[in-house]
Structure formats: C-alpha cells, structure tokens
Amino acid sequence: MDTEELQVAAFEIILNSGNARSIVHEAFEAMRAGNYALAEQKLENANDEMLKAHQAQTDLLQKYAGGVEIKIEIIMVHAQDHLMTTMTLREVALEMLELYKKVN
Numbered sequence: 001m002d003t004e005e006l007q008v009a010a011f012e013i014i015l016n017s018g019n020a021r022s023i024v025h026e027a028f029e030a031m032r033a034g035n036y037a038l039a040e041q042k043l044e045n046a047n048d049e050m051l052k053a054h055q056a057q058t059d060l061l062q063k064y065a066g067g068v069e070i071k072i073e074i075i076m077v078h079a080q081d082h083l084m085t086t087m088t089l090r091e092v093a094l095e096m097l098e099l100y101k102k103v104n
Contacts, residue, residue: 001060001068001069003071003073006073006076007075009056009059009060009076009079010073011079012052012056013053013057013080013083014078014079014082016049016050016052016056017053017079017082017085019049020049020050020053020090021082021085021089023043023049024046024086024089024090024093027040027042027043027046028093028096030042031096031097031100034104036097036101039093039100040097043090043093043094043097046086046090046093050083050087050090053083053086054083057080057083
C-alpha cells in the first residue's frame, strides 16, 4: 500500500470520527436541555458517522490480512486514537443519557 492511500484512509477515519464527536457533544447539549429524544437521535447519528470511520479501518485490516504490507505512519496512529476516543465518548454519553432520564 502506498503512502498516499494510507493517508487518505487515515483522514477518512479522522473526518468521520471527528464528525461523530461533534454530534456526541450536540447530544450532551440536548441532554442538558432535557430533550432526550433529540439526544438519542444525535447518538444514533454519531454512530452512523463512526461506522463510516470504522469501515475505512476495516478496509485496511482486510488488506493487511490479505497480505498487503502497510507501513504505519503517525497520521494513522492519530486516526486510530481519534476513533477510539470518540467511540468511548459515545458509550459514556449513552450511559449519561440513561442517568439524565432517571434523575429527571
């Protein structure tokens, strides 16, 4: 795999996970406002964006499993960190949504 192809995949992961992270923060805002239906919808939208990022990651893993040599660059490390952090943030948001519902 050439450097450019790897960088494109990394930026796709960063873009989509960044979009998801922004949407999760919109869900937090909806939770604080007591709009739980909107928060749930936002978290679903965030998941849709994360699935796009995850697909780019999966494509790379499939190529690697198929024998394609992939030289990891720092941008890919950053992309993976971005995706995993966003996935964790969404999981926390889902738990917080349930807590908000119980408290209110």
